[in-house]
Amino acid sequence: xxxxxxxxxxxxxxxxxxxxxxxxxxxxxxxxxxxxxxxxxxxxxxxxxxxxxxxxxxxxxxxxxxxxxxxxxxxxxxxxxxxxxxxxxxxxxxxxxxxxxxxxxxxxxxxxxxxxxxxxxxxxxxx
Amino acid sequence: xxxxxxxxxxxxxxxxxxxxxxxxxxxxxxxxxxxxxxxxxxxxxxxxxxxxxxxxxxxxxxxxxxxxxxxxxxxxxxxxxxxxxxxxxxxxxxxxxxxxxxxxxxxxxxxxxxxxxxxxxxxxxxx
DNA sequence: TTGTATCTACGAATTTTTTCGTACACCTTT
DNA sequence: AAAGGTGTACGAAAAAATTCGTAGATACAA
Numbered sequence: 001x002x003x004x005x006x007x008x009x010x011x012x013x014x015x016x017x018x019x020x021x022x023x024x025x026x027x028x029x030x031x032x033x034x035x036x037x038x039x040x041x042x043x044x045x046x047x048x049x050x051x052x053x054x055x056x057x058x059x060x061x062x063x064x065x066x067x068x069x070x071x072x073x074x075x076x077x078x079x080x081x082x083x084x085x086x087x088x089x090x091x092x093x094x095x096x097x098x099x100x101x102x103x104x105x106x107x108x109x110x111x112x113x114x115x116x117x118x119x120x121x122x123x124x125x126x127x
Numbered sequence: 128x129x130x131x132x133x134x135x136x137x138x139x140x141x142x143x144x145x146x147x148x149x150x151x152x153x154x155x156x157x158x159x160x161x162x163x164x165x166x167x168x169x170x171x172x173x174x175x176x177x178x179x180x181x182x183x184x185x186x187x188x189x190x191x192x193x194x195x196x197x198x199x200x201x202x203x204x205x206x207x208x209x210x211x212x213x214x215x216x217x218x219x220x221x222x223x224x225x226x227x228x229x230x231x232x233x234x235x236x237x238x239x240x241x242x243x244x245x246x247x248x249x250x251x252x253x254x
Numbered sequence: 255t256t257g258t259a260t261c262t263a264c265g266a267a268t269t270t271t272t273t274c275g276t277a278c279a280c281c282t283t284t
Numbered sequence: 285a286a287a288g289g290t291g292t293a294c295g296a297a298a299a300a301a302t303t304c305g306t307a308g309a310t311a312c313a314a
Contacts (some may be wrong), residue, residue: 009271013216020298021219028290044273051271054128065280065291076228083228089140090209092148095233095244099211099226101203103224103246113247119230120230120240120247136301155260171303173262178301192261192310 007085008078012052015045019058019071026066087123093103134212135205139179141165142172143205144184146198153193 008016018030031045049069052058060067091098103116134145145157158172177197179185187194218225230243 010216011272017216017219024155027292040272041274042290043275043292047273047294048271050293067292071217079217079225079228080232082213083225083232086209086213086217087229087233089137089144090206092144095229096235096239098206098210099229099235099243100246101206102214102222102226102229103243103250105207105210106228108221108223108250110251112223113251116226116230117244117247118228123230123235124237124240138302154262167302168304169260170262170305174264175301175304177263194262 007081008052008057008073011048012057013078013082015049015052016057016071016073016075019069020075024068024070026063026068029068045103134208135179135184135200138175139184140209141203142176142179143184143198143200143202146196147202151195151197153190155193155194157196 014034015030018033019025022029022033027042027046027049030049031040031042034040034045049058053060053069057072058069059072060069062068087093087095087098108116132212141161142157146152147159149156149160154169154173154176154194158167158169161167161172176185180187180196185196186199187196189195214220214225235243249251
């Protein structure tokens with residue numbers, strides 16, 4: 001586990017996000033997906049992924065003519081790290097404040113709310 | 128209310144955060160505070176705040192020789208905007224997922240937990 | 255009045271992130 | 285074999301964010 005889950009940039013996060021969802025992929029696959037919502041050339045995505053590989057965020061193996069990239073940082077680990085930073089900078093360290101706002105304005109299903117409630121119970125019991 | 132709560136950068140957020148907490152302040156006050164945790168020259172902070180003023184993030188009034196800066200975007204509004212973006216990019220749009228992680232790993236007092244529980248109740252009732 | 259401190263203004267250098275053009279290799283089809 | 289499509293490599297431009305040096309104004313103390 002890397003001691004420093006170096007903060008990915010927004011662009012890098014988009015790529016990681018795709019890889020977390022779809023597993024090891026080629027640049028083409030990643031790019032075609034990103035291109036749906038984003039204006040960017042193929043070589044831009046390629047370069048980005050190459051750089052991420054140099055940084056250790058991705059690894060790759062050759063597969064015929066192309067390369068297959070794999071995320072080298074886990075989704076949870078990265079979320080955790082980003083979340084910590086975010087709570088700190090945007091919510092002055094108050095996780096509760098963030099939770100309140102998130103619940104207040106974002107769609108959440110009844111099941112999810114129950115899950116959260118259960119988590120709250122656990123937290124209070126283990127106090 | 129600005130229709131575009133233009134995303135502040137991390138540095139800008141640090142400054143906004145201070146102003147939200149302490150109210151209208153001079154560059155000196157902001158800088159002295161930031162300097163405790165950050166390595167940066169006075170003119171760097173000054174320039175940053177001048178740019179933020181040009182962008183409309185801050186306003187200022189002259190007060191003798193120095194200027195007093197005031198945040199022109201509210202804390203809630205900004206948090207909301209950043210949160211939305213963050214949920215999207217880091218948590219694939221799942222606010223519940225973010226909430227779970229936040230509660231799981233960040234310190235939260237019993238009072239805060241109760242507050243959250245109450246919010247949950249409200250949400251379920253108004254469904 | 256001569257320094258010293260403290261302010262703003264502002265151009266510009268630096269650093270980081272993002273983007274892309276071009277070269278070249280390899281396959282497949284004509 | 286030539287042409288067209290699809291890859292990677294890589295330098296470098298462009299854009300964005302951050303940093304700082306220097307100049308000039310003003311107050312205040314020695």
